[in-house]
Amino acid sequence: MAGELVLVIDDSPTITKVVQLVLTKAGYQVATAVDGEAGLEAVRAQRPHMILLDFVMPRMNGYQFCRELVADVKLRDIPVVLMSAKGDQVGERFVKVMGIVDYITKPFSPEAITAVVQHTIGKYTAGREDEPSLVTGEDLSATDDADRTHARSGAMDKLRMQITDVVSGRIAALFALAHATREPDGAIATDATAVADAMRTALDDPSLLKMLTALDLGLFGENTPGLRGDLRVVPLAEVLQLLDVQEQSGVLTVERSGARVDIYFRRGRVDQATAEGVPDEFLLGRFVTDAELMNRADFDAFLDSRETASGTRLIGAQLVKLGYLAEADLKSCLTRQSSELIYEILRWRHGRFRFVAGLELPPSVIDAALGLDVEAVLMEGYRRVDEWHLIERAIDNFDVVFLRNEDSVAQMGRGRLTREELAVLEVVNGKNSVKDIIRKSRMGSFEVSKMLYRLLSIKLVRRRVLPVAV
Known part of the structure; x- marks a missing residue:
């Protein structure tokens, strides 16, 4: 194995992220596509060593993708592994009808997906020439001390010049104003205290922030x-x-x-x-x-x-x-x-x-x-x-207040709810915000929000709507 390219075609961001994470750690390169059409474009542009393919996708599903792939004489030899929640039902038919080499049932473990990829690439792409190995962690972390010292010195010179320009400009303005004001009653002080105040005013928060933002602060650490x-x-x-x-x-x-x-x-x-x-x-x-x-x-x-x-x-x-x-x-x-x-x-x-x-x-x-x-x-x-992301469509902030639908609760019966759902439901009273419910239930914000979303979905609670003054 030397960094073979695996193309993952799936419309679920979670699946693509997880598979990319697992396979990258295992030493593979990973490309992704969100549907069959994008997948075909990626196959033609990159020619991966193998393809991991979802079955249900928008625009072009897994079956349509395989049909297009096998119709292209330049691409039909690329091994395809199907990923599906209905692995046994769909996978066996795909093996027989469309010629995919294997299938894996969702959800799958990191070990399972890695094993499938290793087996497929080892069996079907053994003749391909190894690609150059990736840069090692030691290569990435190697530091040239001389370059670092030079960069630090340059950054300090730049900071010194910026401070000098800002402060000297403010002090020059102070003395110019004092010189222009000749009346004794309106004299402008130019003593040490006045100069210090002018410097302090010149180096206000926005000015300092602008200087610091331009610096690479990592140069000044250990x-x-x-x-x-x-x-x-x-x-x-x-x-x-x-x-x-x-x-x-x-x-x-x-x-x-x-x-x-x-x-x-x-x-x-x-x-x-x-x-x-x-x-x-x-x-x-x-x-x-x-x-x-x-x-x-x-x-x-x-x-x-x-x-x-x-x-x-x-x-x-x-x-x-x-x-x-x-x-x-x-x-x-x-x-x-x-x-x-x-x-x-x-x-x-x-x-x-x-x-x-x-x-x-x-x-x-x-x-x-x-x-x-x-x-x-x-x-x-x-x-x-x-x-x-799903929950936030219904609960967009923690200041929202919910009401219990008592008739719906009585009709369903509390016995059909989980302990966590009951704990949250009991604190929903038309007064407590989501923030209050989190605090009083002593549960985490994710758990409380998930329970509220469930209760909202089955109409046991509803969002309180404040009357609008007219």
């Missing part, structure tokens, strides 16, 4: 390899995928509007994610009580006693030390907490990220050693992002 960027330019999922594929170790920090999440990597796996400035739903206590390892009253009492106790032991370690949790229980809660934090920041459309390689991990992270698989986290994260 001489450790890493990367940084803007989430509006580089999506977080692509950053996580890169760190996973290159098996990087270090700390990825993601920040937005006062919230900060640190993701600790060890050889491409996530050992833990921690956060500051995030809602209470992401604190460890929620996951402890959700797992019914402690009830809320006992946990609150523990927190109260902890405030009066001395020492800086972390909450999780202290719960284990006092016998409230077993080590395995704590690890399970930390796994959920870390995963939920990553799911949340995958939704961030703006913010900054930076990764520093080779930093020594904190003792608490070393003890946690969760070893979370990035592929698995991203697969669930992509699924949630897709669900959020």
Whole structure:
């Protein structure tokens, strides 16, 4: 295997992202198309080593695509593997009628899709010449110290010149004004205090921000390899995928509007994610009580006693030390907490990220050693992002208030609802906003929004509409 090209044709963004992530990590190149027509164009332009094909798609479905493919003598030898939720029913017929080489049933695991691709390429494309290998992680992280020193010196010279120009211009204006004002009663001060005030005014926030924005701040950090960027330019999922594929170790920090999440990597796996400035739903206590390892009253009492106790032991370690949790229980809660934090920041459309390689991990992270698989986290994260897009059509902000449809609830019966649905339904009263429901139910925002969306879909709740004054 040497970076063979796999074309994925599927109209589901989740499927294409997941397959691309899995196969890229396995060493393949991946191209994507959203339907059969786009797929045919990609096949003719790139001639992939194999094709992963969805059955149900707009414009041109899988059957129509295969018919067009086999009609072209230059393309008919490219192996096709069908991806379908009706794998056994549809796949066998495609093998017989259209000559596809294999099929895989959705949903599939990363191991299953990788095995199918490896088998297909190994069997049907063994004669192709190997393509050049990809650049290694060591190549990408190699740094020329001389170039870095030169760049830092140039950046400091530029900053120095900008400050000099701004300050000298303001001081010159001060003295020009003082010279022009000759009346004793209207004299303009030009002493040290006046000059300092003029400098301070010249270096206001917009001026400093403009200077700093033009700088590459990475030049002034520690001489450790890493990367940084803007989430509006580089999506977080692509950053996580890169760190996973290159098996990087270090700390990825993601920040937005006062919230900060640190993701600790060890050889491409996530050992833990921690956060500051995030809602209470992401604190460890929620996951402890959700797992019914402690009830809320006992946990609150523990927190109260902890405030009066001395020492800086972390909450999780202290719960284990006092016998409230077993080590395995704590690890399970930390796994959920870390995963939920990553799911949340995958939704961030703006913010900054930076990764520093080779930093020594904190003792608490070393003890946690969760070893979370990035592929698995991203697969669930992509699924949630897709669900959020659906939910946000009905719940566009957390200030929305819902009412219970009591007649519909009575007709259906509460016994047919899940415990989570009941917990949310009981807090819907025409007064509580979605934000209030999240706080009072002590559930996560995703879970509450999903439950509300379900209740809304089966008409057990409705959106409160305020009367319009005329």
